[in-house]
Amino acid sequence: MTDARQGLTGLLDTEAIRKDFPILDRTVHDGKKIVYLDSAATSQKPRQVLDALNEYYERHNANVHRGVYTIAEEATALYEGARDKVAAFINAPSRDEVIFTKNASESLNLVANMLGWADEPYRVDRETEIVTTEMEHHSNIVPWQLLSQRTGAKLKWFGITDDGRLDLSNIDEIITEKTKIVSFTLVSNILGTVNPVEQIIRRAQQVGALVCIDASQAAPHMVLDVQALQADFVAFTGHKMVGPTGIGVLWGRQELLEDLPPFLGGGEMIETVSMHSSTYAPAPHKFEAGTPPIAQAVGLGAAVDYLSAIGMEKIHQHEKAITEYAVKRLLEVPDLRIIGPATAEDRGATISFTLGDIHPHDVGQVLDEMGIAVRVGHHCARPVCLRYGIPATTRASFYLYSTPAEVDALVDGLEHVRNFFG
Amino acid sequence: MKLESMYQEVILDHYKHPHGRGLRDGDAEVHHVNPTCGDEITLRVKYDGETIADVSYEGQGCSISQASASVLNELLVGKELSQAQKIQDAFLELMQSKGQLEPDDAMEEVLEDAVAFAGVSKYPARVKCALLSWMAWKDATAKALSEGKTA
Numbered sequence: 001m002t003d004a005r006q007g008l009t010g011l012l013d014t015e016a017i018r019k020d021f022p023i024l025d026r027t028v029h030d031g032k033k034i035v036y037l038d039s040a041a042t043s044q045k046p047r048q049v050l051d052a053l054n055e056y057y058e059r060h061n062a063n064v065h066r067g068v069y070t071i072a073e074e075a076t077a078l079y080e081g082a083r084d085k086v087a088a089f090i091n092a093p094s095r096d097e098v099i100f101t102k103n104a105s106e107s108l109n110l111v112a113n114m115l116g117w118a119d120e121p122y123r124v125d126r127e128t129e130i131v132t133t134e135m136e137h138h139s140n141i142v143p144w145q146l147l148s149q150r151t152g153a154k155l156k157w158f159g160i161t162d163d164g165r166l167d168l169s170n171i172d173e174i175i176t177e178k179t180k181i182v183s184f185t186l187v188s189n190i191l192g193t194v195n196p197v198e199q200i201i202r203r204a205q206q207v208g209a210l211v212c213i214d215a216s217q218a219a220p221h222m223v224l225d226v227q228a229l230q231a232d233f234v235a236f237t238g239h240k241m242v243g244p245t246g247i248g249v250l251w252g253r254q255e256l257l258e259d260l261p262p263f264l265g266g267g268e269m270i271e272t273v274s275m276h277s278s279t280y281a282p283a284p285h286k287f288e289a290g291t292p293p294i295a296q297a298v299g300l301g302a303a304v305d306y307l308s309a310i311g312m313e314k315i316h317q318h319e320k321a322i323t324e325y326a327v328k329r330l331l332e333v334p335d336l337r338i339i340g341p342a343t344a345e346d347r348g349a350t351i352s353f354t355l356g357d358i359h360p361h362d363v364g365q366v367l368d369e370m371g372i373a374v375r376v377g378h379h380c381a382r383p384v385c386l387r388y389g390i391p392a393t394t395r396a397s398f399y400l401y402s403t404p405a406e407v408d409a410l411v412d413g414l415e416h417v418r419n420f421f422g
Numbered sequence: 423m424k425l426e427s428m429y430q431e432v433i434l435d436h437y438k439h440p441h442g443r444g445l446r447d448g449d450a451e452v453h454h455v456n457p458t459c460g461d462e463i464t465l466r467v468k469y470d471g472e473t474i475a476d477v478s479y480e481g482q483g484c485s486i487s488q489a490s491a492s493v494l495n496e497l498l499v500g501k502e503l504s505q506a507q508k509i510q511d512a513f514l515e516l517m518q519s520k521g522q523l524e525p526d527d528a529m530e531e532v533l534e535d536a537v538a539f540a541g542v543s544k545y546p547a548r549v550k551c552a553l554l555s556w557m558a559w560k561d562a563t564a565k566a567l568s569e570g571k572t573a
Contacts, residue, residue: 029424361459361484361551369425378460385460391482392460420429421485 010317032371040397052302082301107235107250126152191340243303247296257283427541442495491555
């Protein structure tokens with residue numbers, strides 16, 4: 001044990017937790033145990049979630065909201081039960097405010113399209129403005145660019161400071177009376193920054209703009225309370241929070257979901273249909289056209305149960321300790337530059353860095369040979385790389401199963417990388 | 423160790439000491455990117471009739487993409503277009519071989535230093551890095567041809 005590891009507090013019992021994640025026992029490249037440091041891309045799945053998926057398909061599989069037979073009713077109860085679990089997990093005032101989507105990207109696209117087709121007072125058109133930030137994942141930039149191109153609305157954004165924070169110094173010029181929607185990330189997927197929600201929401205409320213929060217990197221890692229956040233929409237995805245792929249969530253305030261028009265049309269989202277026109281089911285079904293990802297929703301329900309049983313606050317404390325340790329250890333590596341906040345304050349468990357002139361691809365390849373899985377590239381946040389004048393970064397991200405020993409393995413690995421290309 | 427099969431000495435050597443790097447006068451210029459990793463290259467070709475007078479380039483990227491551009495420069499400059507196309511075809515075949523192709527003497531004769539990339543073909547995520555400059559060269563040549571700059 002290195003000296004730096006002493007005094008780490010708030011760590012979870014990772015020995016017990018890791019037993020729930022079968023993949024963490026895997027070895028690669030001739031018996032090297034996998035060191036998985038890419039949870040910001042997708043988390044690993046515990047046995048409890050895998051079992052829920054299996055159990056659903058083996059015992060209850062049927063389409064939802066249709067059949068009168070036993071297993072169809074079971075499938076519906078499981079699917080809607082997952083909605084209850086998610087609603088409780090994010091402290092939603094009503095379960096009807098939880099819309100299941102395919103992923104966070106679909107959730108954000110859904111908001112953009114609701115507003116694009118909306119009537120007054122929500123309508124986005126050439127007289128209005130859309131606000132996002134330079135720190136976003138592409139999934140919270142491109143839908144707004146599309147909306148801007150299609151409606152003529154002006155797209156504006158907050159820049160980033162040198163130390164990886166949102167530059168809110170000109171907030172009154174960015175968010176104005178013309179602003180219809182402000183969409184930003186709660187936690188950056190590349191910099192790890194936790195953004196000051198309150199200040200942005202206060203300004204948005206002043207001018208009557210709606211607020212959409214991308215919580216993809218927050219929901220897995222901290223207590224997410226949509227009522228405390230005071231946003232109008234919150235989007236996140238299941239696969240980053242120990243759930244399966246193919247299931248995302250959009251939470252929206254009830255009166256907005258009632259007022260705003262549907263985007264995708266089809267089965268499930270209707271009330272009555274004639275050849276001339278249709279009326280729509282109430283939310284959330286209005287926004288869930290077609291057979292939904294049933295098994296995936298059930299899996300997400302199991303994921304929420306798993307995380308809640310451990311406790312989101314405890315998970316947050318664990319990651320905070322790991323992040324503090326990782327920042328400290330990484331800064332010991334010669335030529336390593338952290339891209340983003342250089343302290344563990346107001347930051348999530350995601351750390352991007354460059355290593356001298358060694359390209360992140362090469363860093364990642366050599367680390368892989370040692371069994372260490374990191375993400376390399378621009379992390380679907382190319383504007384951030386452009387902002388810092390770098391082509392790409394190497395990113396290590398941690399979760400409830402990450403250990404200080406894995407941080408040490410990364411630091412040792414980086415030493416090996418330096419020697420290899422030195 | 424598998425890693426050394428990818429990072430051959432000759433590749434690391436080209437990476438550290440690239441041939442013909444920098445942009446010079448050309449008949450056509452292209453800019454190619456590898457969207458998955460952010461590697462970029464700007465490449466110019468200069469023809470003297472059917473002969474490749476120069477391939478100049480600038481860019482940023484990993485050792486594989488940078489070394490590959492250097493090898494391309496070394497291999498193609500001075501060659502006739504038809505011969506260069508044969509080399510490009512052979513390199514493409516090697517890179518798409520998923521590590522199954524053991525370069526024989528004939529291939530080695532055509533590809534020279536570029537056979538060192540055989541190991542890269544085992545890594546699907548890196549094949550695009552190795553091909554970046556070659557695709558840019560092909561594109562730039564097509565552009566130069568369509569603009570009638572070569573004979």
